Amino acid sequence: MSHTYHRRTSSTVIFLGLLLAFTITVTFLSEGMGAGVISTSFVKTLGKTLCLALVAISMDLVWGYAGILSLGHFAFFGLGGYMIGMWLMYERTREVVVTSLADAPIPPTPQEVSDAIANRIFGVVGSADFPMIWAFADSLLAQLMLVVLVPGVLAGVFGWLAFRSRVAGVYLSILTQAMTLALSLYLFQNDNGLRGNNGLSGLQNLPGLTDVPQALVSVWFLWGAALALGLGYLLAVWVVSGKFGSVLRGIRDDETRVRFLGYPVETYKLVLFTGTACMAGIAGALYYPQAGIINPAELAPIASIYLAVWVAIGGRGRLYGAVIGAAFVSLVSSWFTGGQAPDVPLGFYTIKWVDWWLVVLGLSFVLVTLLAPKGIGGLFDLLERRVAPDRHGADLGPDQGSLREEESRE
Amino acid sequence: MKRFDFLLAGMLASSSLVAPAFAAECPIKVGVLHSLSGTMAISETTLKDTMLMLVEQQNAKGGLLGCELEAVVVDPASDWPLFAEKARELLSVHEVDVIFGNWTSVSRKSVLPVIEELNGLLFYPVQYEGEESSKNVFYTGAAPNQQAIPATDYFLEELGVEKFALLGTDYVYPRTTNNILESYLMSKGIAEDDIFVNYTPFGHSDWSKIVADVVALGADGKKVGVISTINGDANIGFYKELAAAGISADDIPVIAFSVGEEELSGLDTTNLVGHLAAWNYFQSAEADANTAFIEAWKAKMGEERVTNDPMEAHYIGFNMWVNAATAADSTDVDAVRAAMYGQKFPNLTGGTAVMLPNHHLAKPVLIGEIQADGQFDIISQTAEVPGDAWTDFLPESAVLTSDWKDLGCGMYNTETKTCVQTLSNY
């Protein structure tokens, strides 16, 4: 145990050190604050990647440590984005409206200001009234709280219902996927008050800071994302290294046994599920102001599955694995789909990566699942020459779905 | 440094000999921002190829301002946030002089803040819902008054439709268009009860209930017409169900705003003969410019390829930009924009397109009946209709006007005589 703990602390220190070094390097190479080697759009990409790493950590906690394959964490991520997006949009529009009404001979009533804002925001979807859900949009503090609360409450209610009736394993995965689908279908409706398919846009323009160039804003957000990732990582390390973490791993490996030992398995799962949903929400709230726009397509079930893919490729059950997976796969994906990768001419057919990258990703994912369940993180084990216990292929526990020998080497 | 350049430019402007050498760094870069992968790839790839063809043709004619044109193609992959990122990359990394791109409204809204922040220039080629005006965007596709309103007039006057079913996919273009149409129809004396509105998801396939609802509308003895803003694949299921229900175009005509030659190629159109579509361009238009354009397109892309309305919009937009840059003797965004107003260029259907100070074109409106061979038979063609950024049929927008040339404002309130805002809504 102490050995594990030691290794973990050392990996944490290394990780935080690398994160700090990365942030400083990018800052000094950025257009906003340094040499200008890295373009603003790439700084934004890096900042967004850090947010993705954070949500990957939350996914790793629920899946890699507690064995709950949630196909809904990217939905929580998106909800966080929507919550901060509402304030950003409201406040930016309010500034514009107040400026334009300032010249009027008679000062506007609060109602007129609110109507004008609503008309600007919802005009594009053919409405002119503020829906109920925008009640707190004028307060940054309230919306910041909602960033955590909305995903948290949704996850709490859903988790309570699901865990209470002992829905587990693949059933739970399918149910979370259904939840994600329902949520994205709901958001796609134009009359739901969140502008339907158009979503919330122009989020990169911070209210009150319109004069600050995006080159600078992008660096600020990079810092914010790096800070959140660092803190999130520390929190995750703390959670999994204590008794709580041991119980979680127990649940993953043999839920029934842990229950018979007297632990309230459902409560553990619920706390973790809800907590990681909040974490995903925070990551989303930092991500979408950098992306500039959030719309329901971001919450589609496929996004949550990609999240699982990142974590699996990076290596489940180890926090840095999740970070590596998210960063590696998302950056490589954007490199391949961005048209930068050179085509491969085969004579009779030219492989264009824009078309074939997804095929490669899908198949490499199958291969990782089959042949290298530890993912990229497993390479570090090779580096450290750590040998896994040989159990001659015997199961660790009686449950279907419990971890097998191949993936339990810790 | 910047200031010095400016002074220098002022000093040299009088000398026409030096100006071209100064005006642009060679090569002049043309950004192409169309999705080459993902759901929109099918529509947008065609536009990318159109742009490459136009750039090629221009280079064959000797380029622009003594420079070669170079197309910079990026792939935003039908991912809306990626559109903003790629637009930023085009403007700040590749330093393109102009961007031709976007298809969906949401992608345009995603790009707007970036274009306005970096003072870029975007040509947007697709019919859209209006209610927007940006200093940095030229809308070469149809505004609602160039497609939806004339089509509705056609229904009211030529077909005598008294009851309307507005069917659309649930996103912003159908929502806004239907909103405008609803208040337009009411202004024409159609009762609210005689307007049936329904929205379906993208790719919807189960149309039996909706088609039955539309048929049932005929129960009060009024002639029913369907105005369809159904997008993409969903049309296939819709038209199949219509055909299965035995609804002929003479009983319940359907006019579509998003169904063109490209979409019909996925369908057996024998059961749909007589249903309608409204566009500013059909491949079947008889004009010499069109014949030449189609020939060039087929020579480049293959015999079976069809041309469509957004392609014509890019054709007009690109040529106007070339002429404006030539007139301004520069590719500088502000100079080109000033030279754009009033630019005239022959469109492919035989008339002349004019760029208006509100960044829209004056274009004719064509209505075509679907033929058994998947082409359209043009049965009505209007004179050039000037595009209107703010519709006259919604109370909030009726008082707004856009005039970037004289008023320098895209959202000018004609009642209070003030500029509401100079940035666009996004």
Next chain:
Amino acid sequence: MKNLLMAALALVMSCAFARAQDAPMQAILQEQSALIMENSRRTIAPAIAAVSDSGLPEAQDVLQAWQAKNLWQRRADGLFFRATKAEGKTYTLYDFDTHQPAGTVPASDLEQIKPNSGIRALIGSALVQFQLQDPDPKRRLAALTSVQRNPSADALAPLRKSIPDENDPSILALKLRLERLLTIAHDPDEAQRIKAVSEMSGDLGVDVRATLNPLLATRLAVFAGPPPATLNIAKTLVPGASIEVVQAYDMLVKADLAPELVTDAQLYAALVEHVSDGTVGGIATHQLDDPQMRQRAYAALAAAGTVRTAPDVERIAQTLEAHSFVEVYLEPSSDVTDAVSKALDTIAVTVGANQAMDLLLDGLSLASIYFLAAIGLAITFGVMGVINMAHGEFIMMGAYTGYMVQQVIPNHTASILVAIPLAFAVTFAAGVIMERLVIRWLYNRPLETLLATFGVSIALQQIAKNIFGTQARPLTSPAWLDGAWVINDVVSISYIRIAIFVLAVFFLGVYLFIMRRTRLGLETRAVTQNPRMASSMGINLNKVNMLTFGLGSGIAGVAGVAIGLFAKVTSELGSDYIVQSFMTVVVGGVGNIWGTLAGAAMVGFLQKGIEWFNPSNTLAAQTFMIVFIIIFIQFRPRGIIALKGRAAGD
């Protein structure tokens, strides 16, 4: 030059005049030439009337040619002809008056008159009088269709006249029916109309309702004091209850019975106009960001007489009290309106019942589609416990197989007959390959199966995109599946949906047969219940798993052909159905085909039911359905029909 032009014009004119004597029809057409060429429904009526009322025997011929887009104008002289396509791009012209060919000319010398469907309908109406007694039953039917589309009073007399001579029983029935409807709408004799109404009152045809409903059309009217008794009043409206107060008051303003209200915008404009030295009506402008202060300022202005006084609440109430608001029938006879509303009430009940029936059929059809999509999953997931996220892509593969077969075999019937077994074979093979390569290594790790098959799913989907493109591909059903089974004007279902239903029932039978009557079924059940024991009994686990998985995948392929036929074939076809399919299996209960059936029925009917409640938004229906299912699973986590005992695996 000018002279030459004049000479040419004179020549054309004289030519036209010369023809006038021996070519009366051409003369009429020339007279109406401008209107014909303008080609607009608003202005065309006189031209059509001129032809149809000409009394010339050629009138019918001209109108029919015109309606069929077969009227051409020769550009050189403006004369009109009927034309048939000849060699290449030339047309042979026929003169209307002489019925003789008038030469063959290239298409570029001709202009085709293309009447739009509005004009075609007008021509159709004009043709009714000629066609009702036409020897050709098709033309008689066309005339009746015209009458149906435009039931004008003019048609009543010729229609009645044509009835005694009608010998075709089906056309006669239609004629009689139309005669009744026209009687209701246009007969001057009130007793006749009421009789016709009562005769048709049991009929739920759309045309009957379309005839009856306009008779109940009303207008809103307002009167000072009680309404005059001579009017046929439908309803008396009470402001605040059956009519909005604002609307009622607006009616009064429009009828000049009350002073206009002051709207917020007018109030604002008035205030702006009267700002002086930073105050309006004694109130400083900076205080006017409060609506109440604005009202006070306006009241002050009104008191000073600078603006007109706004009617206050009390005044409005008094005015409303003093007037009566009524809906008045446009039809003056109350006997007719009573009879019609009674008939419509009867019809409404029947229509309601039939609508429920139609909804039921729609639900059944949707359920059978879901069932067909899920039945493969019921085998792979339900029986074997393997989560196959690529199931949707197998459906897609089946659909594309159907498309490919249609490319090779153009005959639609034959191609479907080939496509179904071929789709089964292709996806069976794909399933077996996937089972061998991926799934069998993961039998004890269901979550990993989920992810690995998901990887296969994205790869397959992208491969399909690379091969076929993202555009939808046509999969056309054979002609005998076109159209719909129409029970009446409310209840109908397309044949293609019936075919899917039959296919679903067939595969239910196949499933039951294989599982209960064959060796493979027996072995599958044994392996499902206890693999080790089954293995000890000499059952080849590998083979059984492989075949079962192949079977499930094969059925998915067939489902793909069916779904492609009624919707579309795209690379995303599978992912549209995958979540619903899993829902169907999970809701129904894993491991039991009847459960899947119940699940499909529940999901299908539920979705249709919700759509019925909320007809303007189909998306909401889907959202609510999923939420409902999530909640449902909380209460029956093992589905509607849960396995008990050992097979349940607990």
